[in-house]
Each structure stands twice: as C-alpha cells, then as structure tokens.
Amino acid sequence: MKLSQQTILITGATSGIGLHLASKLHQMGNQVIACGRNQLQLQKLSSAHPGMATHLCDVTDEQQRRELAAWAVAHYPALNMLINNAGIMQQLDLTGPIDPARMMTELTTNLLAPIHLSSLLVGHLQGQPVAALINITSGLAFTPLAIVPLYCATKAALHSFSLSQRHQLQDTSVRVFEIIPPAVGTNLGHQDNYDNSNDELMPMADFINAVIGALQQDTYEAGIGIAEQLRQQREGLFDLLNL
Ligand SMILES: NC(=O)c1ccc[n+]([C@@H]2O[C@H](COP(=O)([O-])OP(=O)(O)OC[C@H]3O[C@@H](n4cnc5c(N)ncnc54)[C@H](OP(=O)(O)O)[C@@H]3O)[C@@H](O)[C@H]2O)c1
Known part of the structure; x- marks a missing residue:
C-alpha cells in the first residue's frame, strides 16, 4: 500500500521499534x-517531529483504550491505519507459582489490547477507501524461547488472531x-x-x-530477517533456540 499521506496511529511509540517506525x-x-x-x-518525539500528534495511553487500561x-477518530477523521506495536517481554519461572497480576499485564499488553483497539477502530477504518490494521508479532510466535514463555504464547495467539482478522475483513477496505x-x-x-x-541483532535501520x-x-x-526462518521451520528450531 502507498505509504505517504496516510493517517497512522501507532502504540508504544516512545522507544525502540515504535519510536523509529513513527519517525520514519x-x-x-x-x-x-x-x-x-x-x-x-x-x-x-513531537518536538523532534513538528506536526506529529501524540497521545498518552496505557494500553493495559480499557478506559484509556x-x-x-x-479521541483519534474525532481529531483525525482521516485515520486509516493502526499499528499495534506496544509490547512487553517477561521472564517467567514455570517451576513455581506465577503472580497472576504479572501474567495479566503481559497478556493484556501484547494480546488483549491490540484485539480491543482493533475492534474499537475497525468500524471507522471500513469507512476509508484504503485502510490497514498492522499487528507486530515476533519470530518467537513460531519458535518459542522458553525463558519468556507467556510472551511467546501471546505472540503466537496474536498471529492466530491476525489470520482470522484478515479472513473476516477480506471483503472490506481493511487490509x-x-x-x-x-x-x-x-x-x-x-x-x-x-x-x-548473544542474540543476532538486526540493525534498527535495516529492520x-x-x-x-x-x-x-x-x-x-512479513517475516523479517531471521524471523522468516523461525516462521517457516517453527518447532524444528526449538532446540537450537533453547540450548
Ligand atoms: N526488539 C525485538 O527484538 C523484538 C522482536 C520481536 C518482536 N518485537 C515486538 O516489537 C514491539 C516493540 O518492541 P520493542 O522491541 O521496540 O521494545 P521497547 O523498546 O521496549 O518498546 C516497547 C514500547 O511499548 C510500550 N509499552 C509497553 N507497555 C505499554 C503500555 N502498557 N501502554 C503503552 N505502551 C506500552 C513501551 O513504552 P514504555 O517505554 O513506557 O515502557 C515502548 O514504547 C513489541 O510488540 C515487541 O514484542 C520486538
């Protein structure tokens, strides 16, 4: 799709991938x-990029979502793209009890929030001639890294959800x-x-x-870099990833 003159809402834009994607x-x-x-x-961010809009939102909070x-629809009626980028990754020890609040934060940030935000905006997006919902998952959705088990599970679930979302929206303007x-x-x-x-990191600009x-x-x-191998080979790479 054309990537100029679009109106794009991106979550988690204060650091990392979200920050660089928003800037680009x-x-x-x-x-x-x-x-x-x-x-x-x-x-x-807004000082460095005059004209960029910003909005405070903790995506774990339903009311804030x-x-x-x-707010976005009221102030930016041309809004036609949502990038669900905000995410967290926690190490969890599965040999003992896990704090439910800790689990819920990861589950909500990575999975429930993107699903809910998409659902809140999908009606508006369908009114646009061209629109997009963009979910950021992970290569770890396909080959889990065992020390961050719930992270991998949320990304696998978001991958699954994206397939259904794409199928249900296939006859609409929303890609x-x-x-x-x-x-x-x-x-x-x-x-x-x-x-x-020890990770083989892809340079941010290349990514x-x-x-x-x-x-x-x-x-x-779109599997980027080595994530495409994880996507294709899945559990076949599990032992290699979890030495
Ligand atoms: N980096 C990687 O190697 C990698 C690989 C695969 C997938 N990803 C995915 O890429 C996305 C971006 O991650 P990143 O690597 O750029 O990590 P990051 O630098 O930690 O950025 C994550 C962003 O999400 C925001 N965020 C976290 N919890 C939030 C909440 N409750 N409400 C609103 N914003 C929240 C963070 O804000 P704060 O600064 O306030 O915490 C930050 O802006 C994530 O979905 C991640 O799973 C990253």
Whole structure:
C-alpha cells in the first residue's frame, strides 16, 4: 500500500521499534499519531517531529483504550491505519507459582489490547477507501524461547488472531498485516535484565526499511530477517533456540 499521506496511529511509540517506525513514517509524509504512556518521551518525539500528534495511553487500561480510539477518530477523521506495536517481554519461572497480576499485564499488553483497539477502530477504518490494521508479532510466535514463555504464547495467539482478522475483513477496505520481527536491539525485556548480547541483532535501520518495504509491497505476513526462518521451520528450531 502507498505509504505517504496516510493517517497512522501507532502504540508504544516512545522507544525502540515504535519510536523509529513513527519517525520514519512521519518523514515519509504521513500524519503520525504516536501513543505511549510516557508523557516526557511523547513531548520529545513531537518536538523532534513538528506536526506529529501524540497521545498518552496505557494500553493495559480499557478506559484509556476507549478514550484513545474516540479521541483519534474525532481529531483525525482521516485515520486509516493502526499499528499495534506496544509490547512487553517477561521472564517467567514455570517451576513455581506465577503472580497472576504479572501474567495479566503481559497478556493484556501484547494480546488483549491490540484485539480491543482493533475492534474499537475497525468500524471507522471500513469507512476509508484504503485502510490497514498492522499487528507486530515476533519470530518467537513460531519458535518459542522458553525463558519468556507467556510472551511467546501471546505472540503466537496474536498471529492466530491476525489470520482470522484478515479472513473476516477480506471483503472490506481493511487490509490486515502481520509484521514478524527478528531480534532488534531495543529496551524489550530490559525490566527483567534480559541479556540480548548473544542474540543476532538486526540493525534498527535495516529492520525499519524491511517493514516499510513489506507494507508497500502488500506482504500481509512479513517475516523479517531471521524471523522468516523461525516462521517457516517453527518447532524444528526449538532446540537450537533453547540450548
Ligand atoms: N526488539 C525485538 O527484538 C523484538 C522482536 C520481536 C518482536 N518485537 C515486538 O516489537 C514491539 C516493540 O518492541 P520493542 O522491541 O521496540 O521494545 P521497547 O523498546 O521496549 O518498546 C516497547 C514500547 O511499548 C510500550 N509499552 C509497553 N507497555 C505499554 C503500555 N502498557 N501502554 C503503552 N505502551 C506500552 C513501551 O513504552 P514504555 O517505554 O513506557 O515502557 C515502548 O514504547 C513489541 O510488540 C515487541 O514484542 C520486538
């Protein structure tokens, strides 16, 4: 799809992939609405990119999701793309009890929030001549990394959901994309001191260019870099990933 003069709402735009994608899409001549839960980071983003809109939203909060969707449609009626990018990755020890609140935060951030936000906006998007829902999953949706088990499960579920979403929307103007990133150096997992120094990291600029290319070429399920191998070989790579 054309990637200029679109109106694009992106969650989790205050760091990492979301920050770089928001910046790139802004540079390409789109109206970007950057969302996040860190007001200071949002202010920095809008100062660095005049014209970029920002909105505070903790995606784990249902009321904030409803408010974000209503505000975005009211202020940006041309809104035609949603990028469900916000995500967290937690290490969980499955040999003992897990705090339910901790589980619920990961489940809500990575799975329930994108599903709910999509549902809040899908009616509006169907009124646009061209529209897109873009879900950011992970190569780990296809080959789990056992130390972050619920993360992998939420991404596998979001992959499954994206298939159904795409099927149900096939006769509408809304295209459903799934972007499947490889390991990219960001803050993901840093709250648990996740050490990604052994990961083969894809440079952020290469990753962002690959995402833009996938969207422009209408690659609806886009495995980027090594994530494409995980997507194709799935559990066949489990032992290799979990040495
Ligand atoms: N980096 C990778 O290797 C990799 C690989 C595969 C998939 N992904 C996916 O890519 C997406 C972006 O992750 P990233 O790597 O860029 O990590 P990141 O640097 O940690 O960025 C995650 C973003 O999500 C936001 N976020 C988290 N919880 C939120 C909440 N409750 N409400 C609103 N925003 C929230 C964060 O905001 P705060 O700064 O406020 O926490 C941050 O802006 C995620 O869906 C992740 O699963 C990343």
